[in-house]
Structures are given as C-alpha cells and as structure tokens.
Amino acid sequence: MNITVIGGTGLIGSQVVRNLTAAGHRATAASLFTGADVISGKGLDEALKGADTVVNLTNSPTFDDASPEFFRTSMGNVLAAGDAAGVRHQIVLSIVGVDQVPALDYYRAKALQEELLRQGPTPYSVVRATQFFEFMDAVLSWTSDDSAVRLPATPIQPIAAADVAAAVTDVAVGAPLQGIRNVAGPDVLTLDELGRITLAARQDARPVVVDDQAGMFAAVSGDVLTGGPDARLAPTHYQDWLAAR
Template identity: 50%
Template sequence: MKVVVIGGTGLIGSKLVAELGRHGHEAVPAAPGTGVDALTGEGLAEVLEGARVVVDVSNSPSFADDDVMEFFRTSTTNLLKAEAAAGVTHHVALSVVGTERLQESGYFRAKQAQEELIKASGIPYSIVHATQFFEFMKAVAAAATDGDTVRLAPVRIQPVHSDDVAGAVARTAAGTPVEGVVEVAGPDAFPLDELIRKALAAENDPRAVVTDPRATYFGAELRETTLLPGPGAHLGATRFADWIAEQQA
C-alpha cells in the first residue's frame, strides 16, 4: 500500500516512514526538501498518484498566530483537494490532545481549524491526538520563560515518546478510517511544573521553575485535566525517566 507522509522528513515523519516500511508499505516522505510543498501545492499531484493513504504530520515553520493559521488552513485545503483528485481513501492527521480545550492559543485555534477542514472534506479520515512529546520539553520551558524564571501551572500532563507516537500513527494509517479521534499518551502523568523541573535539571539548566496556577500554556489558561487524554487512550511503553536516563547516557 502506498502511503504518502506529508512532513515525512521531520521528527515524527521520518520515524513514521521507517515504521510503515518495516511493515511492508510503500511509505513516501513528502516535504519541501523532496519537492513537495503543501503550502503552495507544488508536487502534490505527482506524489499522490497511486496513493491510498495520506498522513499529515507537517507543522508550521512560524507559531505567530496569523502565520500558523494561514499554514494549516492553506496546506490542509491544498492537500485535501489533491487527495480528492487522486482518489485517496484515508486521510490521517496528527494533532494534539486538548486542542479543543486550548482555544485561547493561536496555535491550537489553527489546529482546530485544520481538524474541521478534514471532517468536512468528505474523505474518510482519522485524527490522532498526541500529548506533548518528551523531545519538546525545551519548547514548553521556552514558552513559559521570563528572564531566568519558568512559570508553569501545576496541572497534570502525560507526555509521550516520539517513537510511540509514530507507532500509533502508523497503526492508524494501516487501519480502517475511524471517522474520529484516536488518542495516544505516555504511561505516566506528572504535574507540568514538576515535569519541566526534572527536564531542566537533567540538562543542568539553571533556570528556576516557579509554580504559578495562573500561568498559561502557549497563551491558554489551563485546568487540571486540560492536557490529559480521555479514557481509552493508547498508552506508549516508554517512560519519561527511562528516556531521560538514555539521553544522559
């Protein structure tokens, strides 16, 4: 089965291409570096020829509110139009656990717009919601940093390893469209402030993590369960403590 992976050269995309290949699928990485640009439409018709499944794990190069909305609206519209013309029978997109609860954030408003376009397209689809990746703890800390202080709310988060996300997306792509959302998370939940404190300490980062119940997450206010998956989420096997130990080794 031919599967085209949009964003197939990035962190998740490269792992996904490898995982699909191991299971006998023809996985084709598609990104600007391979001559395919969903934002402009360049190369889409050619790469989608003969494809049954398209997986979109691309991300905006800019997280500014207007830029990220333009990226997801335009690239998703172009991609869905090209898929319809090519006869693609399953569209899979990677999104974020809690997207619908984080609409004060421009990034998550853009992800919600992406999901709505997919649902309205008429193409059978599956949306995979993942919690924050272990690899993105630095980005979470950076977004919450003011000088030498990182302000974070003590709400729960259940981070996941990128390998486990790629595995979940691959299984979803190889399966029947769910016409809804599949969730994936790590095996353990932590208070967000404690998690980032551990991540920074592991890298000898001198920034101080301050617990602030009013601190926002990429511009959005948080409740205790905002970042947590619901019942029935697929849980990855990799524990954060083991991943940290591996990074230090």
C-alpha cells in the same frame, strides 16, 4: 499498501516512514525538500499519485494568529490533490485537548484543520497526541533565566515522539477511524514537576518556581492536556527516556 507521508522528513514523519517501510509497505516521504508544497499546491499531485493513504504531518511555521490560514490553505490543497488521486484514507496528527483551549491561536488552528478534514471528501482519521518529551527543553526556555525556571502547575501526560510515530503508523495501515484516536504517555505529571525532573537529569541546580501565568500553557485550565479515559497509553516513561539520552 502505498502511503504518502507529507512532512515525512520531520521528527515524527521520518520515523513513520521507517516504520512503514520496515513493515513492508511502500512509504513515500513528501515535503518541501522533495518538491511538495502544501501552500502553493505545487508537486502535490505527483507526491500523491498512486497513494492509498495520506498521512499529513505538516505544521504551521508559526504558532500565532497566522496559523489558521496555513492549515486552511494546506488542508484544502492536500484534500483536493488526494481526491483527484483517488486516495482512500486521509490522516492528520493533532493535539489532545485541542478543541478545549480557545485562548491559544495554534490550538484553534489545529481544531480548524481537524474540522476541514472531517468535512473533506475522503474517509479520515485524526490521531491526537499529548505533548512530546522532545519539546520539554523548549518549554523550559520560554520562561527561564539564569536564576530560575517559572512554570505553571498544568497537568500534562507527555509522550515520546517514537511512541507517537508508532501510533500514527498503526492508524495508517488500518481502516479509517472516521473519528479520533487519543494517545498519551503512561504518566500524568504537572508541568512544574516535569521541569524539576528535567533539570535534575541535566544537573541544573536552578529551582522551578510555580507561576500559573508563565508560558503558553498558562492559558490551559484543568486536565484537558491529559489523555482521558479513552486514550491509548504508550509504554515509555519520561524518566526512562531521559536516562537513555
């Protein structure tokens, strides 16, 4: 199978390309670095030529109110190029609970991306993943200083990037879902608990203070960022991942 991975040089994309290649598929990484620009459309026809499937892992450069226009333009260009190339399956990676957090610009933008994919001309799949382990340091940095880290007690079910890449790979080699597959890590923890686990592993003595107004995830209510009953659970536990690093 010939599969083009747009965003194939990034955290998830590079692993998806390796997984597909190891399984005997022809996987082509496409990105700005290879001359494929999803905003101008330049290089997309060449990148998608001969592809059976397109895995779209591109991301907005900002998380603010400019992000919807990024996804509107990029999805229009990728879908049009794919249709012209005869692509039979288009896939995007999205976020668990993305349609339930209207207060966040970026989540609204990702929900728009999903809707554009559903309305497009090609059979499709959406893989929704929970928050990546790899982003925990960034989450801590948003609301920390030298004396403490402030985090809301938001329940999340984080997942390793390698497990996300495996889930995307599995969907890429299968038939279009014409729907959504949710994937999540094996454990539900509150964000403040994750903060304490992370700081302990780093031998960082700062306390974690529960603050339900702190950071981006303060806008999230309930358990919408957990996988839900239909999610496929990945094998890697956060504590094991931390220990291995």
